[in-house]
Amino acid sequence: MTETVAVAVPRKGRPLEATLERFAAVGGPAAAALADDVSSTLRYEKAITKGNGSAESGVYERLAAHSEPHDGGPEYTLVRDDREGHPRRVVFDSAELAVDGARVRLVGREEPFRALRTHEFALGVDSADLVLEEVVQLRADGVAGLGDVNARIDPRDTDVRVATGLGDTVHHTLMARPETLPAGTSLDRSFVAEYEGPLCISPRYERLVRAVLGTETLDGVEFVYPDAGVDEEAAVAEAGLGVYLTVTGGTARDHGLVLGEHLFPSETVLLENEAEATGPTEELKRDLTRGVETAIGAGAD
Structure with missing residues (x-):
């Protein structure tokens, strides 16, 4: 059999x-x-x-x-x-x-x-x-x-x-408020490597984001998290820069966010x-x- x-x-x-x-x-x-x-x-x-x-x-x-x-x-x-x-x-x-x-x-x-x-x-x-x-x-x-x-x-x-x-595939995607980005700057890993300040993510993805971006890229970056009951995209908009899952990115754009590099496929x-x-x-x-x-x-x- x-x-x-x-x-x-x-x-x-x-x-x-x-x-x-x-x-x-x-x-x-x-x-x-x-x-x-x-x-x-x-x-x-x-x-x-x-x-x-x-x-x-x-x-x-x-x-x-x-x-x-x-x-x-x-x-x-x-x-x-x-x-x-x-x-x-x-x-x-x-x-x-x-x-x-x-x-x-x-x-x-x-x-x-x-x-x-x-x-x-x-x-x-x-x-x-x-x-x-x-x-x-x-x-x-x-x-x-x-x-x-x-x-x-x-x-x-x-x-x-x-x-x-x-x-x-949906993606863990970099997103930011336009004013966070200097003129002519691409929102990608190289930007994060030069960035110092808050990066908003879901708490469950902290280790994933560290693995995807690399520990060297995250020097000078401080992880912050959405408050209870707050949409992730709204929290990213408040922080200025973040990583969140996107399909079309429509909700992120509704919060005035610019979509950057697809970091990793979920x-x-x-x-x-x-x-x-x-x-x-x-x-x-x-x-x-x-x-x-x-x-x-x-x-x-």
Whole structure:
């Protein structure tokens, strides 16, 4: 019997949707139908949790109705959401599908990257941000993109490496008030290297920003953070300079900010624990990375 390859995946959100889209692209019509089913279900449940939708049945009844455990159909579970009142939210738990004739079981995890680090899985999917926040070494020079990440991972720290990005890219972007920039100056890493003063970021991204910009670039820079209840773009406008996630940058421009260099892609990535790799996991990795243009370095320098 062909070995079923287990892949740790996020339980909800953009990273899960990017994962499902990638499996749909390589798994054929059945995988595409599964991806559409799961994505639609979770969007519906998210709307209910956020108060943008309503349901006649309770959360436990919906959980049972959504789940189709027979023949490897999708299963769901409940977690406490962090919104006011901490409502229970339906999230992805598991499903089976076929890729190039091989059986694959997607297994939901709150933190897939950490599940790979503890050798529970050979393959998984998570945000590239988490890799920078946890294991990428801080050096004087910064990280320019996904291709630099593996070279910054100490092999004594973890066996996990980035195999490829899945293309759902938003960026950690430099942004500033126009008056912060001298005339004719580009808003990029070289500007930050000469800058002294406050740099507004989300507190959770402090280590990521240090890794991306490099410790030398941040000499003379003081991190400041948005106050509770204040939009990040508004806080950046008050500080004069900051780093925040952008898709189109429209909200930043609404606050009078100039957009600068895209520092690093906040992208969903396929991860591999090299110590747990087998023939079937390597074949699946090749299927998932085939045709993907992201260049990833192999190993630490």
